Amino acid sequence: MPPVANTIVSILFDGLAWAMFLFIISVGLSVTMGLMGVVNLAHGAFAMAGGYLVITATASWGVPFLPSLLIAFVAVGLVSVLLERSLYSQLYGASELDQVLLTIGLTFMVIAVYTYFYGPQPQSIHVPSYLLGELHLGDRSFPTYRVFLIAVGAALVAALWYGFEGTKIGAMIRAAVDNRRMAQSVGINVDRLFTITFAVGSGLAALGGGLAIQLLGLTPSFAVIYLVFFLLVVAVGGSGSIWGTLAGALVLGISDTAGKYLFADAGSFVIYAVAVLILLVRPAGLYGRE
Amino acid sequence: MKLTGAFAASFLTLCWAAASHAETIKVGVVLPYSGPNSDLGNQVDKAFDLYVKLHAKDLGDNKIELVKRDEGPASGANARTVVTELITNDKVKLIAGVVFSPSAIAAAPLATQTKTPMLIANAGTAWVTTLSPYIVRFSFSMWDPAYPMGTYAATKMGCKTAATGFTDYPPGQDSTLAFKTAFEKAGGKIIDEVRFGPPGPVPDFTPFFQRVKDEHPDCFYVFVPSGSHAGGVMKAYGDIGMRQAGVRLIGPMDLIPDYQFAHMSDAAIGLIVTSSYSDDLDTPGNQEFVKAWHEAYGPDSYPDFMSAAGMDTMAGVFHVINTLHGDLDDGARVVETLKGWKHEGYRGEIQIDPETRDVIQPERVEEVIKKSDGKLGVKILETYPQVKDECKVLKVGRCGS
Numbered sequence: 105m106p107p108v109a110n111t112i113v114s115i116l117f118d119g120l121a122w123a124m125f126l127f128i129i130s131v132g133l134s135v136t137m138g139l140m141g142v143v144n145l146a147h148g149a150f151a152m153a154g155g156y157l158v159i160t161a162t163a164s165w166g167v168p169f170l171p172s173l174l175i176a177f178v179a180v181g182l183v184s185v186l187l188e189r190s191l192y193s194q195l196y197g198a199s200e201l202d203q204v205l206l207t208i209g210l211t212f213m214v215i216a217v218y219t220y221f222y223g224p225q226p227q228s229i230h231v232p233s234y235l236l237g238e239l240h241l242g243d244r245s246f247p248t249y250r251v252f253l254i255a256v257g258a259a260l261v262a263a264l265w266y267g268f269e270g271t272k273i274g275a276m277i278r279a280a281v282d283n284r285r286m287a288q289s290v291g292i293n294v295d296r297l298f299t300i301t302f303a304v305g306s307g308l309a310a311l312g313g314g315l316a317i318q319l320l321g322l323t324p325s326f327a328v329i330y331l332v333f334f335l336l337v338v339a340v341g342g343s344g345s346i347w348g349t350l351a352g353a354l355v356l357g358i359s360d361t362a363g364k365y366l367f368a369d370a371g372s373f374v375i376y377a378v379a380v381l382i383l384l385v386r387p388a389g390l391y392g393r394e
Numbered sequence: 395m396k397l398t399g400a401f402a403a404s405f406l407t408l409c410w411a412a413a414s415h416a417e418t419i420k421v422g423v424v425l426p427y428s429g430p431n432s433d434l435g436n437q438v439d440k441a442f443d444l445y446v447k448l449h450a451k452d453l454g455d456n457k458i459e460l461v462k463r464d465e466g467p468a469s470g471a472n473a474r475t476v477v478t479e480l481i482t483n484d485k486v487k488l489i490a491g492v493v494f495s496p497s498a499i500a501a502a503p504l505a506t507q508t509k510t511p512m513l514i515a516n517a518g519t520a521w522v523t524t525l526s527p528y529i530v531r532f533s534f535s536m537w538d539p540a541y542p543m544g545t546y547a548a549t550k551m552g553c554k555t556a557a558t559g560f561t562d563y564p565p566g567q568d569s570t571l572a573f574k575t576a577f578e579k580a581g582g583k584i585i586d587e588v589r590f591g592p593p594g595p596v597p598d599f600t601p602f603f604q605r606v607k608d609e610h611p612d613c614f615y616v617f618v619p620s621g622s623h624a625g626g627v628m629k630a631y632g633d634i635g636m637r638q639a640g641v642r643l644i645g646p647m648d649l650i651p652d653y654q655f656a657h658m659s660d661a662a663i664g665l666i667v668t669s670s671y672s673d674d675l676d677t678p679g680n681q682e683f684v685k686a687w688h689e690a691y692g693p694d695s696y697p698d699f700m701s702a703a704g705m706d707t708m709a710g711v712f713h714v715i716n717t718l719h720g721d722l723d724d725g726a727r728v729v730e731t732l733k734g735w736k737h738e739g740y741r742g743e744i745q746i747d748p749e750t751r752d753v754i755q756p757e758r759v760e761e762v763i764k765k766s767d768g769k770l771g772v773k774i775l776e777t778y779p780q781v782k783d784e785c786k787v788l789k790v791g792r793c794g795s
Contacts, residue, residue, distance in 0.1 A: 107608070114604045122598050224432035226622035228657035236659070238635050247600075247633035320596050321625040325430040329595035364601035372562075372591025 113244060115362045121250035123357025124257025125319060129312035129330075130337040131264065131349045132305020138281045138344015140196055140298050145207040146187075147309055147334060149214040149327040154180045154310020155317050156218060159227050169232050173314045181307030188302045193295075211327050218324040226321040235318075249318055256315065260308070264346050277301060281344040336379050342392025351390045355382070417720035418457040421711055422480030424473065424491040424501075427464040430594055433621050434493050434700060435465065437653065438515050441697065441704030442490070444690055449712060456720040458711070461486055468563065468593040468619070470496025477501040481508050487722035488513060488714075490707055493700075495519035495564045502526040509725035511732075515707040516700055519564040520572070520785035521792035523752045528725055530732050530751045532710055532744075533703035535783035536565050536617075537572040539646035539668035539757055542778050543615065544576025546759050547644055550776070551666065553577075553613035557606045559588040560617040566590075569617040569646060572785065577615075585611050596622050599630035606641065607634060613642050620648035620700065625657060632661025642666065650762060652698035655770050662770060665762040670755050671702035671741045672772050680740045699741075706739040706753075710746070713737070742779075750786050757781045 133147045154176040161172035191210070195203050235252050238245040268274040280287040280294045288294050313326065320326075333356070341352025356375055363374025382390065423442060425435035439462070446458060461484045466472025473492070480486045481504065489505065490513040492498045498517040502525035505512040514522065514531040518538075523529050547553045556577055560566035574584050586609055588602050606614050614636070618627055631643050643649075647669030650662060673684050673696055683705070687697045710732055714722065717731050733748040742756040757778045765771035785793035 111608065114608070115601070118598070118600045118604060121600075219432070224436050225653055226433060226625050226657070228625055228654075230659075236632075238633075245635060247635075249633065250600075318629065319598060319626075321622040321629075323430060323433065323622050325432075329430050361598070361601045364597070365605045368586070368588040368602060368605060370589075372589070372597065 110244070111365070115365050116358065117246055117250070118365075119358030119361035120354075121253045121357075122361055123353040124254050125312060125316055126333060126337050126357050127257055127350055127353035128260060128315065129309050130334045130341075130353060131260075131346060132301075132308045133334055134338045134341060134343050134345065134349040135277070135281075135301050136298070136305050137338060139277065139284075139294075139301055142192060142195060143200060143203045143207065144192070145204060145331065146210040146214065146327075147306070148331040149211045150180050150184060150306040151309040151313035151316070151330075152218065152322070152324065152326040153183075153214065153313070154307075155313035155322045155326060156222060156227070157310065158314035158317065159229055159322065162229060169229070169235070173311055176310040176314045177307040180310030181303040184306030185299055185303045188299055192302070211331075215324045215327050222324065224323060224325075226323050227317065228321055229317045231318050253315060253319070261346075261350060268346055273297070273300070333375075336375070338389075340379050340382050340389055342386075342389025345391040348389055348391030355390070417455075418459050419488075419715055419720060419722055420459050420461055420484060420486040422477070422484060422486035422489045423460045423462045424465045424476055424480070424489055424497065425462070426466060426468075426493050427462070429467050431468055431493070431619065431621060433653075434516070434619070435491075437651070437698055437700040438491060438493065438704040440687070440691055440695070441701040442515075442708050444687060445705050445708035445712075447690070448686065449708075452712060453715055456715055458715065465491070465493060465497050468494045468496065470494055470498075470500040473497030473500045474504065477504050477512075481510050486510070488711060488728065490711060491515050492517045495522055495568075498522045498529070499525060499564070502529060505529060511725050511728045513707050513710055513732075515704050517565075519568050520783055520790075521568075521795075523750055523783075524786075524793065524795055527751075528729060530710070530729060530746060532707040532746070532753050533700070534670060534755065535752055535785060536568040536646070537783050537785040538753075538755065538781050539670065540569045540572035540615075540617070541576045541784040542757050542759065542781065543644060543646065543666075543668045544573040544578075544582070545580050546666075546668070546776060547573075547613050547615070548577050548580035548582040550759075551613065551642065551644075553582060553611075553642070555583050555585050555611040556613040556615055557586040557588065557609060557611040558584060558615045558617075559590060559602055559606065561593050561619055561623065562589040562591055563593050565619075566593075566617050568785070570615070571790070573615045575788070575790065576784070585609060590618065590623075593619050593623075596626045599626050600634060603630045603634055603636060607636050607639050610639070611641060613644050616643060616645045616649065618648060620651040620698070621654065624649050624651060624654055628658050628662050628665075632659055637661075637664060647671070647699050650772075651700070653696040654698075656694075656696070658770060660764065660770075662762045663764055666759065666775070667762070667772075668757050668759050669699060669772070670757055671699040672760065673697060674771050675740065675742075677740055677742050678738060683740050702740045706737060706741070706744060709737055709739065710735065745780075747782060750783060752783050752786065754780055754782050 157176040161167040337352040341348030359378040360375040463476040493516040495517040505528040506526040518536040520535040558570045560570045644666045652673045744755045759776040760772040
């Protein structure tokens with residue numbers, strides 16, 4: 105392969121893997137924000153909790169890696185329902201400041217609890233050997249784990265697409281995002297709808313957290329340090345939309361990777377520059393409604 | 395008459411010693427207890443506590459009280475506030491700790507103004523010690539491991555070209571500059587310098603590493619903050635098959651802190667680092683130290699080079715208290731007491747350079763190997779016994795002032 109093509113393949117591949125990580129965690133944040141207007145800054149904490157659950161399941165309970173991802177998805181999804189019913193439901197219609205204060209406070213509490221039990225040191229995970237190493241395709245080789253990450257992301261995009269576009273509940277969610285009062289007046293129980301999407305979104309965050317350990321490691325502060333990336337994806341993509349989240353994740357993931365590869369001196373800032381440019385042109389995000 | 399005088403003098407000394415009895419010396423401890431890098435603070439904090447626990451009896455009637463404050467983020471934004479609080483409210487006699495160089499840089503003027511000695515247990519930017527005559531460093535200068543690495547890579551590893559990669563804050567810039575200076579002096583050529591961004595969140599290192607892999611240097615020198623960043627580096631290195639492509643990863647000991655070692659995959663095997671300390675080290679008392687650490691903090695907790703420096707820092711505090719009989723009011727005298735101090739620590743013999751107030755210590759070039767018990771360990775390839783901060787010897791940049 106000529107060097108230029110090689111470079112482009114590297115950037116697209118690594119960018120895609122990074123984008124899928126961003127998508128899996130951000131999609132729940134985007135949909136809940138679009139549906140109820142709740143700014144859930146504790147979303148990163150759900151991802152972190154999922155990560156720790158995966159570590160405990162694999163290391164202490166002897167559960168294999170893939171089933172423990174599923175456990176994290178289900179368990180965190182269920183716990184998030186409790187939180188949604190007890191805490192978040194008080195916030196519907198409250199001011200944005202109240203929402204931010206409650207959810208960021210919750211985040212700090214969760215971080216403190218996990219630091220107490222797991223300690224502040226980084227955790228790592230032993231993923232099964234079939235996910236390690238490299239896959240050879242033609243004269244290129246790709247890290248297996250990233251191929252796996254892209255595959256999981258693609259499967260989730262397909263599943264969410266079907267859930268959103270092909271099922272009745274998806275139609276109800278879209279209706280409620282479009283016009284909540286109208287949806288309520290035709291008899292859609294938006295509160296219950298929100299509980300369901302909140303649970304699925306939080307579960308996906310937990311899944312993303314579990315997948316991220318092999319990529320980034322895990323400390324309790326995972327809950328805040330990557331939050332800015334998730335919020336960027338939602339802002340750039342436009343809230344309440346799966347396609348928006350996907351587009352935002354792809355644009356930011358690939359431009360971040362390209363920036364790091366091509367302009368190593370300023371690489372870490374490219375993602376912010378791209379976000380600012382997009383928001384200047386489209387303040388509501390790529391798929392947002394003005 | 396002469397005899398009486400001597401008696402009188404010794405009587406006075408006795409009285410004075412008796413008068414200074416039972417002092418409780420307050421030492422302000424500044425370490426990151428919260429945030430993404432609190433694991434680093436944890437490694438030093440545990441060392442301080444363990445030293446006090448093991449050696450409290452050495453102080454005789456004096457007592458030591460550690461007043462702990464949160465250093466906060468790596469940017470150093472919190473350091474001035476907490477150091478001011480410790481000095482003015484808590485009336486501490488010394489400040490010990492300080493993990494991040496930006497914190498040391500921010501707090502240095504306070505040490506000078508209030509004449510409070512600041513005993514640095516980690517912050518490694520070379521010129522930090524030049525900022526205040528009240529700063530004494532027990533840990534290392536970034537140059538201590540990086541400079542010998544540059545020489546070693548060019549002369550012993552046969553690296554003709556190298557790329558460098560670093561987390562973009564003062565210690566990262568410093569470490570890379572040190573490596574570059576030595577590497578180029580020994581005839582090597584640096585072909586690329588990659589900045590990994592700020593020290594907060596661990597980035598996805600793969601694109602940076604892919605870039606370097608495609609450039610094909612013989613060696614890739616990497617500095618990242620010890621801790622979660624180090625895990626990320628090893629993953630990226632293993633993931634994209636850099637070793638198979640013929641690029642050798644080298645760096646300072648921050649890449650393999652002992653407490654992360656257990657979590658690292660076999661990708662780390664073959665990595666070459668310069669280090670002042672590792673748990674396997676055969677220095678006097680080190681195995682007892684590691685054992686005492688496990689007893690105090692459990693089998694999953696490991697001391698690392700930061701902990702070893704933390705033990706030596708606290709040994710320095712104890713030395714000052716005992717030498718000055720608990721009277722630490724005169725900051726300048728405390729610093730004088732430490733100048734030239736020699737100590738047999740777990741890193742080996744260290745000394746505080748009387749001219750620069752910086753530590754002189756052994757550095758070892760180590761290769762990561764798989765031990766017979768299947769765990770990762772290190773093999774010592776070369777020892778540099780008395781490493782001084784070359785930045786100040788060569789008077790590079792701000793080290794010259």
